[in-house]
Amino acid sequence: MGRTRRVLVIDDDELLCELIRTTFELEGFEVATAHDVIEAERALTKTRPDAILLDIGLPGIDGVFYLERLRETPQTSRIPIVAISGSEEAGRAASAAGAEAFLRKPFSPLELLGLVAPMVKRVVPDADEGSGVVDVADLNRLIEIGRRQHELLTEAYTQTVAVLASALESRDFGTSRHSRRVTGYATRLTLEVAPSLLDDPSLEWGFLLHDVGKIGIPDRILLKPGALTASEHRRMQMHAALGERLLAHIPLLNQEGARVIRSHHERWDGNGYPDRLSAESIPLGARIFAVVDSLDAMTDTRPYREPVGWDEAVEEIRRCAGTQFDPDVVYGFEACEPDLYRLHTETAEIAA
Numbered sequence: 001m002g003r004t005r006r007v008l009v010i011d012d013d014e015l016l017c018e019l020i021r022t023t024f025e026l027e028g029f030e031v032a033t034a035h036d037v038i039e040a041e042r043a044l045t046k047t048r049p050d051a052i053l054l055d056i057g058l059p060g061i062d063g064v065f066y067l068e069r070l071r072e073t074p075q076t077s078r079i080p081i082v083a084i085s086g087s088e089e090a091g092r093a094a095s096a097a098g099a100e101a102f103l104r105k106p107f108s109p110l111e112l113l114g115l116v117a118p119m120v121k122r123v124v125p126d127a128d129e130g131s132g133v134v135d136v137a138d139l140n141r142l143i144e145i146g147r148r149q150h151e152l153l154t155e156a157y158t159q160t161v162a163v164l165a166s167a168l169e170s171r172d173f174g175t176s177r178h179s180r181r182v183t184g185y186a187t188r189l190t191l192e193v194a195p196s197l198l199d200d201p202s203l204e205w206g207f208l209l210h211d212v213g214k215i216g217i218p219d220r221i222l223l224k225p226g227a228l229t230a231s232e233h234r235r236m237q238m239h240a241a242l243g244e245r246l247l248a249h250i251p252l253l254n255q256e257g258a259r260v261i262r263s264h265h266e267r268w269d270g271n272g273y274p275d276r277l278s279a280e281s282i283p284l285g286a287r288i289f290a291v292v293d294s295l296d297a298m299t300d301t302r303p304y305r306e307p308v309g310w311d312e313a314v315e316e317i318r319r320c321a322g323t324q325f326d327p328d329v330v331y332g333f334e335a336c337e338p339d340l341y342r343l344h345t346e347t348a349e350i351a352a
Helices: 014-026 037-046 063-072 088-097 109-123 136-169 175-193 195-199 202-208 212-216 230-246 256-263 284-299 310-319 327-351
Strands: 006-010 030-034 051-055 081-085 101-104
Touching: 006 014, 006 037, 014 030, 014 109, 030 037, 051 063, 051 109, 063 081, 063 088, 081 088, 081 109, 088 101, 101 109, 175 195, 175 202, 175 284, 175 327, 195 202, 195 284, 202 256, 202 284, 212 230, 230 256, 256 284, 284 310, 284 327, 310 327
Parallel strands: 006 030, 006 051, 051 081, 081 101
Antiparallel strands: none
């Protein structure tokens, strides 16, 4: 029986290192990680790995240069090296410098495992090599790898979204209170109108971050106390599409949540923005959110006007059914309006 297979991962992305560690350890590998060249050199003095996974984009030193150094050093010259990078050009340079393989980011750690395992088998013979049998234990390990990867990725995306929410709160125009309040309203209305939508975890994040695109709107427009000019109004309208683009590469949001962010200013009659969608061509989550967003806009203090009373706002929403709002959503709004009012009073008491 061969000794434990060892892999050294050199990458400054701590989350990626953890994903790779989890994947390889579940397959029986011993994994060491290094986040820069100094840590890598320290690890190499302690043990000789059977494979090295090297990020070409390391901080402080050119990854290709370090790869060449590893190839020139007798202790590491014959160790298989897999270069990883987000750039195809870097991958070609790494291959020319002696990398045995190249994998472009983003990639699945299982894909990396499938690439590395045959290389390591050539170095450390496996007692079971050639059996060709995939047993239940193997399948269970793969399931566990997938589960752990999903947990780690979800945690990372959640942290990213939380950072964006905090960035919104840093802008001094009441976004934090508005976003959290309207998220509560929208969740309750969704439960009334289309509860199955709440099975999509991106939806609540879309509610919370619906105005994230306002990060790109200048304060002179965002905080202007008077009416906006036509050009300023057009600039303000850009926030919906900008918000979707900002979050386009976050899988946690790439479902109903992203549609809410882009389409929550569309109107039932087709006179909204950014795409002038109408009626049922507007995503349902966005149709739901449009109602409660308007409710909160009317009942909350804004730089350009004072709030109106709750009853007046409710009556305005009823009046706009079939023009600005989906009539069926307004019907659901009327059914749960007492719950929304309770949320309104509770958040007002907390703010006080």
